[in-house]
Amino acid sequence: MQIAKSHAGVGVGVSGPGAPNEPKLAQFFIPAAASLQERRPRTLKHGDTFGLFDHNGDALAGHGNPEGLYHLDTRYLSFFTLTINGERPMLLSSTPRDDNAALIFDLTNPDLYDRAGALVLEHDLIHIRRLRFLWHGACYERLAVRNYDIAPRRVRLGLNFAADFADIFEVRGSRRAARGEDHPPEITADHVTLRYTGLDHFTRRTTLRFEPAPTEIDGEQAEIDLVLAPLEKQLIFVEIRCNSDDRGASVRHGFLTALRDARRALRDSTARAASIAASNEIFNETLRRSVSDLAMLISQTPQGPFPYAGIPWFSTVFGRDALITAMETLWFDPAIARGVLRYLAAHQAKEFNPAADSEPGKILHEARNGEMAQLGEVPFHRYYGSVDSTPLFVMLAGAYLERTGDIATIGSIWPHIEAALNWIENDGDRDGDGFVEYGRRTSEGLVNQGWKDSSDSIFHADGSLAQGPIALVELQAYVYGAWRAGCDMAGALTLPLQAEAWREKAKVLRQRFDEAFFDEALGSYVLALDGDKKPCRVRASNAGHALFTGIALPERARIVVETLMDPISFSGWGVRTVASTESRYNPMSYHNGSIWPHDNAVIAAGFARYGFRREAARIFEGVNAASTYIDLRRLPELFCGFPRQRSQGPTFYPVACAPQAWAAAAPLSMLESCLGLGFDIKNGQITFDHPVLPEFLDEVVLRNLSLADGSVDVAVQRAGDGIVVKVLSRKGTVQILTAS
Numbered sequence: 001m002q003i004a005k006s007h008a009g010v011g012v013g014v015s016g017p018g019a020p021n022e023p024k025l026a027q028f029f030i031p032a033a034a035s036l037q038e039r040r041p042r043t044l045k046h047g048d049t050f051g052l053f054d055h056n057g058d059a060l061a062g063h064g065n066p067e068g069l070y071h072l073d074t075r076y077l078s079f080f081t082l083t084i085n086g087e088r089p090m091l092l093s094s095t096p097r098d099d100n101a102a103l104i105f106d107l108t109n110p111d112l113y114d115r116a117g118a119l120v121l122e123h124d125l126i127h128i129r130r131l132r133f134l135w136h137g138a139c140y141e142r143l144a145v146r147n148y149d150i151a152p153r154r155v156r157l158g159l160n161f162a163a164d165f166a167d168i169f170e171v172r173g174s175r176r177a178a179r180g181e182d183h184p185p186e187i188t189a190d191h192v193t194l195r196y197t198g199l200d201h202f203t204r205r206t207t208l209r210f211e212p213a214p215t216e217i218d219g220e221q222a223e224i225d226l227v228l229a230p231l232e233k234q235l236i237f238v239e240i241r242c243n244s245d246d247r248g249a250s251v252r253h254g255f256l257t258a259l260r261d262a263r264r265a266l267r268d269s270t271a272r273a274a275s276i277a278a279s280n281e282i283f284n285e286t287l288r289r290s291v292s293d294l295a296m297l298i299s300q301t302p303q304g305p306f307p308y309a310g311i312p313w314f315s316t317v318f319g320r321d322a323l324i325t326a327m328e329t330l331w332f333d334p335a336i337a338r339g340v341l342r343y344l345a346a347h348q349a350k351e352f353n354p355a356a357d358s359e360p361g362k363i364l365h366e367a368r369n370g371e372m373a374q375l376g377e378v379p380f381h382r383y384y385g386s387v388d389s390t391p392l393f394v395m396l397a398g399a400y401l402e403r404t405g406d407i408a409t410i411g412s413i414w415p416h417i418e419a420a421l422n423w424i425e426n427d428g429d430r431d432g433d434g435f436v437e438y439g440r441r442t443s444e445g446l447v448n449q450g451w452k453d454s455s456d457s458i459f460h461a462d463g464s465l466a467q468g469p470i471a472l473v474e475l476q477a478y479v480y481g482a483w484r485a486g487c488d489m490a491g492a493l494t495l496p497l498q499a500e501a502w503r504e505k506a507k508v509l510r511q512r513f514d515e516a517f518f519d520e521a522l523g524s525y526v527l528a529l530d531g532d533k534k535p536c537r538v539r540a541s542n543a544g545h546a547l548f549t550g551i552a553l554p555e556r557a558r559i560v561v562e563t564l565m566d567p568i569s570f571s572g573w574g575v576r577t578v579a580s581t582e583s584r585y586n587p588m589s590y591h592n593g594s595i596w597p598h599d600n601a602v603i604a605a606g607f608a609r610y611g612f613r614r615e616a617a618r619i620f621e622g623v624n625a626a627s628t629y630i631d632l633r634r635l636p637e638l639f640c641g642f643p644r645q646r647s648q649g650p651t652f653y654p655v656a657c658a659p660q661a662w663a664a665a666a667p668l669s670m671l672e673s674c675l676g677l678g679f680d681i682k683n684g685q686i687t688f689d690h691p692v693l694p695e696f697l698d699e700v701v702l703r704n705l706s707l708a709d710g711s712v713d714v715a716v717q718r719a720g721d722g723i724v725v726k727v728l729s730r731k732g733t734v735q736i737l738t739a740s
Contacts, residue, residue: 040055040631041053041054041066041067041312042054042055042057042094042095042096042103042105043096043311043312043658043659044096044100044102044103044132044133044134044139044296045134045296045297045308045311045315046133046134046135046136046262046296047134047136047137047299047300048071048072048137048299048315048316048369049069049070049071049072049134049137049138049139049242050069050070050134050311050312050315051068051069051070051077051132051134051139052066052067052068052311052312053067053080053103053132054067055091055094055105056082056088056089056091056094056105056107057082057094057103057105057107057130057132057141058080058081058082058088059077059078059079059080059081060079060081061075061078061079061164061171066171066172066312066313068080068171069139069206069240069242070168070312070315071137071242071243072242072369072370073167073168073169073316073368073369073370073373074165074166074167074168074204074370074371075163075164075165075166075167075168075171076163076165076204076206076240076242076243077139077161077162077163077206077240078162078163078164078166079160079161079162079163079164080159080160080161080162080240081158081159081160081161082107082128082130082143082157082158082159083157083158083159083160084109084112084126084128084155084156084157084158085109085112085120085121085155085156086156086158087109087110087112088110089107089108089109089110089128090107090108090109090110090123090124091105091106091107092106092107092108092127093105093106094106095632096292096632098288098289098292099263099266099267099270099292099295100266100292100293100295100296101133101259101262101263101266102131102132102133102259102262103130103131103132103133104129104130104131104132105128105129105130105132106127106128106129107127107128107129107130108123108124108125108126108127108128109121109123109124109125109126109128109155110123111123121153121155124148125147125148125149125153126145126146126147126148126149126153126155126228127145127146127148128143128144128145128157129143129144130142130143131144133258133259133262134262135258135259135261135262136258137241137242137243137244138239138240138241138242138244138254138258139239139240139241140237140238140239140240140254140255140258140259141237141238141239141240141255142235142236142237142238142255143157143235143236143237143238144233144234144235145157145226145228145233145234145235145236146228146231146232146233146234147228147229147230147231147232147233148230148231149230150230151230152227152228152229152230153227153228154225154226154227154228155225155226155228156215156223156224156225156226157223157224157226157236158221158222158223158224159210159221159222159223159224159238160220160221161192161194161208161220161221161222162194162220163194163196163206165180165182165196165198165204165206167370167371167372167373168313168368168370169370169372169373169377169378170372172313174372174377174378176372176377178199179198179199180196180197180198180199180200180371181196181197182195182196183195183196183197183203184219185218185219187217187218187219189213189214189217190209190210190211190212190213190214190217190251191207191208191209191210192207192208192217192218192219192222193205193206193207193208194206194207194208194219198371198374199371199375200371200374200375202371202374204242204243205242205243205244206240206241206242207239207240207241207244208222208238208239208240209238209239209241209251210222210224210236210237210238210251211236211237211250211251211252212224212236224236235252237251237252237255238251239251239254239255266295266296269295269298269305270291270295272333272335273291273329273332273333273335273704274331274332274333274702274703274704274705274706275702275703275704276668276671276700276701276702276703277700277701277703278697278699278700278701279697279698279699279700280696280697280698282628282633283624283667283696283697285633286624286627286628286633286635286667287667287668289632289633289634289664290635290664290665290666290667290668291664291668293634293659293661293664294307294325294329294336294661294664294665296659297309297310297311297315297659297661297664298336301339301343302346303339303342303343303345303346304335304338304339304340304342304343305335305336305339306322306339306340306343307321307322307325307326307336307340307661308322308661309321309322309657309660309661309662310637310657310658310659310660310661310663311657311658311659311660312657313655313657314657314660316366316367316368316369317343317347317364317366317367318365318366319344319363319364319365319366319386319389319392319393320365320386320388320389320392320451321661321662322340322343322344322661323340323344323363323389323392323393323395323396324392324598324602324662325340325598325661325662325664325665326340326341326396326400327392327395327396327399327669328598328601328662328665328666328668328669329665329668329669330396330399330400330403331403331668331672331677331679332668332672334400334403334404334406334706337396337399337400337403338400338404338406338409340396341393341396341397341400341409341413342409342412342413344363344364344389344393344416345393345413345416347364347367347382348361348362348363348364348416348419348420349361349362349363349364349384354441354442355376355379355441355442355444355445356379356381356382356383356384356385357379357383357384357385357440357441357442357445357446357449358382358384359384359423359427360419360422360423360427361390361419361420361421361422361423361424361427362384362389362390362420362423362427363384363386363389363390363392363393363420364382364383364384364389365383365384365385365386365389365446365449366380366383366385366386367380367381367382367383368380368381368383369381378444379442379444379445383445385440385445385446385449386446386449386450386451386453387428387436387437387438387449387450387472387475388449388450388451388472388474388475388478390420390423390424390428390482391420391424391436391475391478391479391481391482392478392482393416393417393420393482394417394420394421394424394481394482394485394486395478395481395482395485395549397410397413397417397485397489398481398482398484398485398486398488398489399485401488401489401492402488402679402681403679403681404681404708405681405682405708407492407493410489410492410493411493414489414493417486417489420482421482421483421486421502424436424479424482424483425505428479430469431469433533434508434509434512435471435476435479435512435513435516435529436471436475436476436479437468437469437470437471437531438450438468438469438470438472438475439468439469439470439531448470450472450474450475450542451474451599452542452577452591453591454589454590454591454592456584456591456592457577457590457591457592458470458472458527458528458536459527459536459538459583459584460530460534460536460537460538461536461537461538461582461583462583463583463584466528466530466531466536467530467531467532468530468531469531470528470529470530470531471528471529472527472528472542473517473525473526473527473528473540473542473543473545473546474542474545474546476509476513476517476546476551477513477545477546477548477549477551477552478545478549479509480506480509480510480513480549480550480551481548481549481550481551483502483503483505483506483509484502484503484506484549484550486498486499486502487499487500487502487503487506490502509551510551510553513546513551514552514553514556516529516533516535517529517535517546518553518556519535519537522537522539522563523539523559523560523562523563524539524543524559524560524563524564525542525543525546525552525556525560526538527540527542527543528542538578538579538582539563539568539569539578539579539581539582540577540578540579540582541564541569541575541576541577541578541596541599541600541603543560543563543564544560544564544575544599544602544603544606544607545602545603545606546560546606547560547561547603547606547607547609547610548602548603548605548606548609549606550609552606552610554610557610557611557612558612561607561610561612561615564603565615565618566579567580567643568580568581570618570619570622571587571595571622571641571642571643571644572622572643572644573595573622573623573625573626573639573641573644573650574595574596574597574599574600574619574622574623574626575595575599575600575603575619576593576594576595576641577591577592577593577594577595577596577599577641578591578592578593580593580641587640587641587642587651588640588641588651588653590638590653593640593641594638594639594640594641594653595623595626595638595639595640595641595650596637596638596663597623597635597636597638597662597663597666597667598660598662598663598665598666600619600622600623600666600670601623601662601665601666601667601669601670601673602669603619604616604619604620604669604670604673604674605669605670605672605673607619607673608673608674608676611690613673613674613676613690613691613692614692616670616673616674616692617674617692617693617694617695618694619670620667620670620671620673620674620694621694621695621696622644623635623666623667623670624667624670624694624696625644625696626639626649626650627667628649629649629650630649630650630652634658634659634664635658635660635663635664635666635667636652636653636656636657636658636660636663637653637656637657637658637660637663638653638656638663639651639652639653639656640652640653671700674691674692674693674694675688675691675692675700675716676688676689676690676691676692676739677689679707680737681707681708683735684707684708684710684733684734684735685707685734685735685736685737686705686707686712686714686734686735686736686737687736687737687738687739688716688723688725688736688737688738688739689739690739690740691716691723691725691738691740692723693716693718693723697718698717698718699715699716699717699718700715700716701713701714701715701716701728702714702715702716703728707732707734708732708734709732710730710731710732710733710734711730711731711732711734712727712728712729712730712731712734712736713727713728713729713730714726714727714728714736715728722740723740724738725738
């Protein structure tokens with residue numbers, strides 16, 4: 001992802017080999033002043049708006065605490081608390097709906113005393129249920145307050161609020177030399193508008209509306225007096241709107257209409273995809289959460305659905321993340337891949353711009369809309385500094401065509417595919433040696449531009465940092481996959497000369513890659529080649545990506561699998577980013593020993609490609625077992641790489657994003673790998689190639705598994721030492737082919 005993500009925690013200190021080359025403070029780092037795991041915030045997202053709240057439904061933003069309501073990379077609400085008679089209610093429970101349509105918080109009153117110290121209301125007599133959701137740039141809330149006492153009760157509810165209008169990079173730790181101007185609040189009987197004009201001359205507004213009108217209201221709080229008969233319930237509606245003070249409809253009417261539309265949109269977005277039910281109910285919970293998280297993270301763009309990367313730090317467009325997420329979900333919902341391809345094609349680089357690491361043909365890394373990005377205080381307004389997004393774009397296009405047969409979409413983006421392959425061949429190859437390398441064009445860009453983009457993630461065996469231009473092992477694998485995909489697509493478009501030329505490029509690259517990257521003594525591929533073509537002889541998870549694309553020679557596969565499944569790499573929860581024997585191994589680091597679900601999904605897919613499905617199933621079992629210990633069964637961006645211990649869960653990473661799109665999609669991808677799912681459009685067949693089931697599953701039922709205009713429902717069941725696939729229902733002429 002992008003540079004701030006790579007440096008979660010404090011800046012990198014100077015120590016060890018190569019220390020003079022190491023930055024003392026990471027660029028745009030995420031401060032580890034407060035652990036997201038400790039607070040376990042409740043999250044919501046719709047479109048370009050997301051919210052983080054504590055278990056009570058409050059937002060208590062402070063140093064290192066990202067809670068609040070955000071819109072287009074700006075925090076529009078930084079403080080929001082509910083009180084009853086001046087005291088914080090007690091938590092009963094809080095949870096998102098299974099479909100992520102809303103958050104629900106159940107609260108009750110503590111013991112309440114008057115100023116003289118006399119008890120005036122015993123605890124647990126007043127119940128407050130907060131229901132909250134987001135829709136089109138607004139946060140809607142309904143408070144249902146019920147009196148369970150046998151006597152009437154008078155209570156005062158207080159809603160306290162503030163907006164710091166902090167840019168997301170400020171929240172993440174960047175310090176600004178100057179900020180814009182805060183304006184006095186605009187106050188009426190039922191609403192308050194908070195305003196800030198940034199240095200970009202744009203005035204951002206947060207408008208809070210209340211129904212019924214508060215008893216008292218000012219620029220920091222609204223207080224509402226309620227008189228509740230025994231068992232009486234009263235409703236309070238709150239609307240918090242970003243960049244609009246539209247007050248056309250009543251708050252209550254706006255809440256009900258938006259809630260209906262939000263739920264309908266979620267149902268529509270998930271109806272097109274396949275569905276999965278398994279014999280393991282805990283795994284079903286993980287799947288439901290994964291699918292719901294993906295639906296929440298997907299934003300609708302003019303080009304189609306596009307999964308934003310993750311909450312809180314990356315709720316925006318990231319090319320690499322979206323491309324891998326689309327690959328993970330391609331069998332399940334091809335529409336995601338189509339939306340990603342069309343969006344990234346529309347935003348492909350057309351010019352050289354060193355500040356944005358832009359070169360013609362490159363695919364977008366990151367897009368930001370906040371004040372700091374608009375002003376150039378951070379380089380990420382439209383930033384192209386990921387070296388792997390471009391070959392991944394071509395790979396996804398080829399995989400999408402194979403999955404769907406949608407030649408029209410491929411034809412519509414064909415000039416963009418050609419431009420991407422042209423970049424790979426020319427500007428991507430910095431020194432003309434046939435490998436693609438990266439190196440930032442300015443001091444503000446990303447230091448490392450692969451998926452492991454921490455400043456210390458690419459290093460030599462002695463721990464010294466690699467100097468560029470750097471040729472990553474997985475990058476060459478993606479380039480091979482891009483040439484092969486380009487060949488297949490050119491063939492489908494009846495362009496035989498291009499198809500043959502790109503087939504030959506893939507063939508030559510495969511042989512040269514083996515000669516330069518495979519290390520017999522290491523038992524794996526080296527991590528990278530530095531600017532002097534010196535190999536970084538480090539055992540890392542990146543080697544598994546060579547299996548993913550098929551660049552690995554068949555005779556290399558077994559030893560790479562064995563190395564990655566050795567306890568130095570496989571913790572029991574998954575494959576570590578770096579083996580425990582390496583100089584920079586740290587299980588608590590971001591990229592040097594941690595475990596990433598998406599990385600493991602890619603590795604499992606690589607294992608399956610070379611016939612190692614049982615090893616893929618072991619990875620699947622480890623990652624799934626980790627999910628059973630995680631709040632809401634929600635796989636985070638990453639967790640720590642400590643060894644798995646009996647009767648203990650994994651160790652969490654303090655500032656990991658959750659939900660994260662490519663982590664949410666990982667179980668879907670690993671299931672595909674284990675089942676050996678394939679789609680043959682030409683022959684109208686869905687194949688199950690030597691399927692296996694991980695130990696925790698005896699049966700999986702896949703419904704609405706589509707191919708062209710048909711679909712099937714199938715059950716995959718364990719039968720003795722084997723697996724059987726049964727067709728439950730069929731629409732159209734889709735055939736099921738099983739190889740075992």
